Amino acid sequence: MSELLQNLNDVQRQAVLHRNGPVVVFAGAGSGKTRIITTRIAYLIETGVLPWEILAVTFTNKAAGEMRERALHMAPETKRTMITTFHSASARWLREFAGELGYEPNYSIYDDQDVTRALKHIVKQLMPKGEIPTIVADMKHFLHHVKTAGVFVSEIEAYAQQYPAQVPTGGVQIYRAYQEFLAQSNAMDFNDLLLNVLLLLRKNERVKSILGARYQYIMVDEFQDTNRTQFEIIQHLAERHQNLMVVGDDDQSIYSWRGATPSNIIDFDRTYPGATRIALEENYRCTGNIVAAASKLVSYNKKRAAKTLFTNAPAGELIEVHLEVDGEMEAHWIAEEIYAARNTYDFEDVAIFYRTNAQSRSLEEALLRRRIPYTLYGSLEFYERLEIKDILAYLRLFANPSDDVSFLRIYNVPTRGLGDKALETLQVFATSRGLSLWKAAEVSVTDPALKGSPKLRYLVDLLKAMRTEILESPINEAVKTVLEATEYPAYLKKKYPDQYADKMDNIQELAAGIIEYEAKNEGASLADWIETVSLVREDAKGQVTKGVSMMTLHMAKGLEFPRVFIAGVEDGLLPHKNSVEDMAAVEEERRLLYVGITRAKSKISLTCAKRRRNFNNEMAHPPSRFFQEIPAELMALSFKAQEALQPEKTPVMVSYEYDEGLEGTIEEGSQVFHPTYGKGTVHGFDVHLGSRKAVVNFRDFGYRKIRPSQLQLRGYALD
């Protein structure tokens, strides 16, 4: 028997040995689902399948990375197997085939911020008046919604007729204009990556036959989180060979807001009648107490498929519950615990999970104070810094000259005397000729009849020279070239004198990231690096776990750590306040906690804070309602937690002490409160620069004109 098969139980072995035909593995947390996939990849290779004939996809970069590492460990040949996320796989197929849809292979991938910029631009052109910010936000939400649901732009008209309530005014028009803008910019957003692959597989016989033949064996992990589009892509890819293995757990479905459809796995045999079904029941990861607590908790969900999960492991320690007065103290306590137990648990063995990224800050500070090393995962901060975005915009523009969003960003950065007026002229010109902005700028300064401005000519010449140089030199010099040619450092120094050094450090880090990438991927082009950066947004430095791992509960899925802390287990955070109204949403929050708890191999602590600073004001959160659902005998409560968790003191429906002020309309005579100016009285209204403003006499600041949306109503003056 192959050595690979020896680390498996009988059921797992059956799954790994399963050769042809569809199969679904449905099992609870820590039962070895990922182990099945990684072992099966290695085993298939060992028994003659070529590494590149296997495709393994999952959902998050973190989980894909973990899977890649485990597989590599078993069979080095898996280096040539595509083990990745849906989005990265799609991006790669589109580099090959996007030409069939009218894109250039060097298309840009637009992230959330780019999408917002593009939408702003479009909304401004289509609806010159009105509250642009709210429209942009609404439209973004709408586009995200329909595109996640798999509604193509060609289908939006019909969709709007069928579900008028789902489509805001102007939605159809905006969707069309948006796709046109992206096509013009040779760009795709994250949803387009999937939709375009699906479109090719549906409509293009050539692509379908090439991709359909390419992968003999396809495996999908975390299948409960796939959406309709992803499942359909997989169906097309597997149609010819029918060797599809999907693996998942409906109790770990935590991406419903991204269109995840757990019925994909629950009703798998409806799509593939006769598919083999394999259930795993033994948890190999956690202690008895952890399995018992998590199982009981998730059993409170009404919507779930029945399953058994047991462990032969000893009961181990109790679930530790700790209550603190505020977020800072909570973080402090966690840091002290980690430090005190450093001989039992190496820092690398410890993870801290939380519901929202914003919570990481106080935790970081506490760890820093104790000098505990840590790695923060999933923080997008680095790529959102303005200096990084600026440099990236230049590089992206050189990889894809049609990229208008990038052009708009660097057009006057560093400042070179090109303002809104000149931009407007350029935009009108570009639209009338159907050209990208850069191309339009080029034409307008070369065509003598158009007498483009000298400033614009300077920009065009600069960009052209830079592009030539960058495309001809090794990619690790690209950042240097941009800095030198644009004199960006001088601009930074002038504009941000005190942050200059920090910002330059960040840029250096970006440059170091390119060098490292180039070393790892021989012959990689600038476009390859940009794609990686757009899709796998981890920090530029090499991602070797150093110290304590910190991440959101979402990101923790699929991982495991000996020692786990979950911070902020409070009503309002977990379940999150935006979810408490809706039963289904609360069930998802419960699953989130289930996922978090089952990441722990030996010990877990759940902490909450009585009060937590939001931005302006503090809010009080009672301990999470989920504590009532974990058997009391499995929990070790600290003294303070004991008091707070008395059942009668934790009402099922919790009311919050949000400082939201009174309900009602602000009118003349209203007593109002403003975050900066404090208390004041409304003395009338005025239409100022297109928006309605309240004229307020503030007690300490006198008269100001303020948008009513910024004011909180505090009562009425007595006549």
Added chain:
DNA sequence: GGTAAAAAAGTTTTT
């Protein structure tokens, strides 16, 4: 058209 000061917005979760 550039800049500083004032006002508004932002924190659910990810590709």
Added chain:
DNA sequence: CTTTTTTACC
């Protein structure tokens, strides 16, 4: 409270 956007003035 911090960061981004808008406005007022040069």
